Amino acid sequence: MKAAALLANEHRKPWVLDPVAAGSSQFRLNACLELLRLKPTVIRGNASEIIALSQAGIDMGPTKGVDSCHESMDAVEAAKFLAEASGSIVAVSGAVDIICSSKSITHGNRLVFVHNGVPMLQKITATGCAVTALIAAFVAAADPLHAFDATVSALSVFGIAGEMGMELGQRSCFVADAFD
Ligand SMILES: Nc1ncnc2c1ncn2[C@@H]1O[C@H](COP(=O)(O)OP(=O)(O)OP(=O)(O)O)[C@@H](O)[C@H]1O
Numbered sequence: 001m002k003a004a005a006l007l008a009n010e011h012r013k014p015w016v017l018d019p020v021a022a023g024s025s026q027f028r029l030n031a032c033l034e035l036l037r038l039k040p041t042v043i044r045g046n047a048s049e050i051i052a053l054s055q056a057g058i059d060m061g062p063t064k065g066v067d068s069c070h071e072s073m074d075a076v077e078a079a080k081f082l083a084e085a086s087g088s089i090v091a092v093s094g095a096v097d098i099i100c101s102s103k104s105i106t107h108g109n110r111l112v113f114v115h116n117g118v119p120m121l122q123k124i125t126a127t128g129c130a131v132t133a134l135i136a137a138f139v140a141a142a143d144p145l146h147a148f149d150a151t152v153s154a155l156s157v158f159g160i161a162g163e164m165g166m167e168l169g170q171r172s173c174f175v176a177d178a179f180d
């Protein structure tokens with residue numbers, strides 16, 4: 001992972017950090033912090049993961065587990081702190097997706113809330129990984145100056161696909177068609 005991140009940086013390619021279960025062990029937290037130091041373009045995690053990363057700098061209360069035990073809106077301050085400390089765009093997924101960046105980077109001081117998606121997405125393991133991959137694809141295709149908007153768009157498109165899948169699922173069992 002470190003070699004991939006270093007190579008991406010060397011070639012000025014964007015990359016996205018998904019700090020899976022960062023708060024569930026010291027080993028995972030340290031691994032994520034090491035990757036964080038390599039300056040990802042975007043960090044995408046659920047509320048617990050983003051709080052765990054920001055806790056490494058300040059105490060924001062307890063957190064653990066692979067799934068989030070926090071609502072995304074609980075992580076607004078953690079996301080702002082992490083964006084400022086890391087210089088990365090920070091995306092917190094959940095009922096409301098939160099995307100923020102600090103004044104220290106090109107995208108400036110921005111905070112956007114995306115309300116797309118359906119609660120079932122949270123119950124399907126790997127939708128977090130999938131939306132991270134979609135963010136990477138959008139950011140890779142966009143002008144580097146538009147990485148923030150690309151991140152917002154990816155989360156919105158993924159949420160809308162979830163809404164369409166939910167509607168399709170009322171009529172047939174091919175919910176996955178909406179994501180094709
Ligand atoms: N309550 C909700 N309502 C609407 N959309 C949601 C809800 N919870 C999660 N989502 C959406 O589900 C997707 C995955 O986000 P989630 O926060 O569940 O990731 P995660 O916990 O990292 O997932 P994983 O279990 O795969 O590790 C995101 O696109 C997010 O917007």
Ligand SMILES: Cc1ncsc1CCO
Binds near residue numbers: 020126127129130
């Ligand atoms: C990486 C990974 N492995 C099992 S669940 C999970 C998170 C996917 O979003």
